[in-house]
Amino acid sequence: MTDKIDLTEAEWRQKLSPEQYHVLREHGTERAFTGKYEKNKATGVYMCAGCGAPLFASATKYDSGSGWPSYTAPVDDEAVDEVRDASHGMVRTEVRCARCDGHLGHVFPDGPRDQGGLRYCINSASLDFKPGE
Template identity: 55%
Template sequence: MDYTVSKSNDEWRGELTQEQFAVLREAATERPWTGELLDEERSGLYTCAACHAELFKSGTKFDSGCGWPSFYESINPEAVQLIEDNTLGMMRTEVRCAACGSHLGHVFPDGLGTPTGDRYCMNSLALDFSAEDK
């Protein structure tokens, strides 16, 4: 897929922390219950930490109990790219930023009680948050 934001690994390394680079560009996963945005409850917008594309609205965030920020839908279907992921001996769906291809996390069909039934399980390191002005 062609991304609207395209940079070399050296350019990404210059812009991201080592931990962000591992998650966003190498598909690492942060440890559960450690993410800065896990308990964020303010109204606002979640964007890609790499390219700042809009990804999720705070109104779709919910406490899934999984240890990572969870959302039941992206800001719009074109905001994220869904890719089959067969690593670690299991079938999952990887979620990437559609603008830059950065790894955000995975989506699972177990968002019980949500309007979509989906749980977008995202790494805090992959997201930036902007609180809504009051």
């Protein structure tokens, strides 16, 4: 993805809601089972709430029981970046939007085995949803 978005912190604060800012820019996490997309079953594409880049297709969304929207894969390999995260006394793989570097959530190796075995556990606050085919 070549069209990177680089805003100042003041511009991000103006563009995003306080919850979106906390998740996307401060690497926060919404409480489990509270996100607006956790139970969404509609067909469409989940976009980055920070920059509008397409991130996950509804066809890859599944109910992991974790309390956050979960996906087996991003829309393509260039949609997200994966970064080692050693915060909170554990080592995980953080998922960020490749276009604006916004924190989305984490990816874990406990997803459906028949679909690649990955679980992209994503905060609803980091997403917008575009209904469609």
